[in-house]
Amino acid sequence: xxxxYSPVEMVLFWFGLIAYATAGATALGALxxxxxxxxxxxxxxxxxGILAHAGFLGAGAVRTHGCPMFHFFEACVxxxxxxxxxxxxxxxxxEMPALTALVSxxxxxxxxxxxxxxxxxDPARLHGGAALPFHIALIALSYAAFTVAxxxxxxxxxxxxxxxxxxxxxxxxxxxxxxxxxAVNSRSVVVGWVLLTVGIAFAIPLFDKPILADGKILGxxxxxxxxxxxxxxxxxxxxHGRSAAxxxxxxFAIAAFTLFGATLLAHGVHRP
Numbered sequence: 001x002x003x004x005y006s007p008v009e010m011v012l013f014w015f016g017l018i019a020y021a022t023a024g025a026t027a028l029g030a031l032x033x034x035x036x037x038x039x040x041x042x043x044x045x046x047x048x049g050i051l052a053h054a055g056f057l058g059a060g061a062v063r064t065h066g067c068p069m070f071h072f073f074e075a076c077v078x079x080x081x082x083x084x085x086x087x088x089x090x091x092x093x094x095e096m097p098a099l100t101a102l103v104s105x106x107x108x109x110x111x112x113x114x115x116x117x118x119x120x121x122d123p124a125r126l127h128g129g130a131a132l133p134f135h136i137a138l139i140a141l142s143y144a145a146f147t148v149a150x151x152x153x154x155x156x157x158x159x160x161x162x163x164x165x166x167x168x169x170x171x172x173x174x175x176x177x178x179x180x181x182x183a184v185n186s187r188s189v190v191v192g193w194v195l196l197t198v199g200i201a202f203a204i205p206l207f208d209k210p211i212l213a214d215g216k217i218l219g220x221x222x223x224x225x226x227x228x229x230x231x232x233x234x235x236x237x238x239x240h241g242r243s244a245a246x247x248x249x250x251x252f253a254i255a256a257f258t259l260f261g262a263t264l265l266a267h268g269v270h271r272p
Contacts, residue, residue, distance in 0.1 A: 016052030027101030080107040082144035138199030145192030150252035152185035153245035219258025
C-alpha cells in the first residue's frame with residue numbers, strides 16, 4: 001500500500017525536484033553557452049529546492065507527529081537537502097558556484113530515484129525506540145557529506161585536467177581552485193566517516209536479527225571501511241590531490257551501490 005502523503009506534501013516534493021533540476025539545467029546551459037561565470041541565480045533555484053524538500057519533511061513530521069525519516073525514501077530526501085545546504089554554504093563562503101551546480105542534479109537523483117521504486121513500504125512498520133531517529137539522521141548526514149566529497153573530487157579532476165592541458169576559457173574560469181576543492185573534499189570525507197561511525201553505533205541496539213543476513217548493514221560496513229581507509233591515508237600519509245579525489249569518487253560509487261542495491265535486494269533488520 002503506498003504511503004498516504006498529502007497533496008501539499010507531494011506538491012512540495014515535486015516542486016523541490018523541479019527546482020533542483022532547473023538549477024542543474026541552468027548551470028549546464030551556461031557552460032554550453034561558454035559564459036565566463038556560472039549564473040548566480042542557480043543558487044536561488046537550489047535554495048527553493050532545499051526549502052521545498054524541508055517543507056515536505058516538516059509536513060510529514062506534523063502529519064505523523066514524529067520523525068519524518070522512518071523510511072528510506074524520506075531519509076534520501078533529507079540527505080539531498082543537507083548536501084545541497086552544505087554545497088550552497090561552501091559556494092557562498094568560497095565563491096564556488098560549480099559546487100552548487102553539480103550537487104543540484106545529484107539531489108534530483110538521490111531524492112527522486114527512491115520515490116519511484118521504494119516508496120511503497122509503510123514507515124509505521126519501522127520500530128526501534130529512541131535510537132532509531134538518531135541512527136537514520138546520522139546515516140543520512142554521512143551520505144550527504146559523501147555526496148559533497150564526490151562532487152568536490154569531480155571538480156578537482158576536471159580543474160586539474162584543464163590546467164594540465166593548458167586550456168583556457170569559460171569552463172576554467174567557472175571552476176574553483178584546486179586547493180579549495182581539495183579542502184572541501186578532505187573535510188567532507190572526514191565528517192562523513194565520523195557521522196557514519198556514530199550512526200552505526202546508534203544502530204547496535206536495534207539489531208534483533210542476524211547482522212550477516214542484512215545486506216544494508218554489510219553494505220554500510222563496506223562503505224565505512226573504504227572511507228575509513230581514505231581518512232587514514234589523508235592523515236597518516238598526506239594523501240591528497242588527484243589520487244584522493246579519485247578515491248573519494250570510487251568510494252562514493254561503492255557507497256551508492258551498496259546502499260541502493262542492498263535496499264532493493266536485501267532482507268533482515270531493514271526489511272522487517
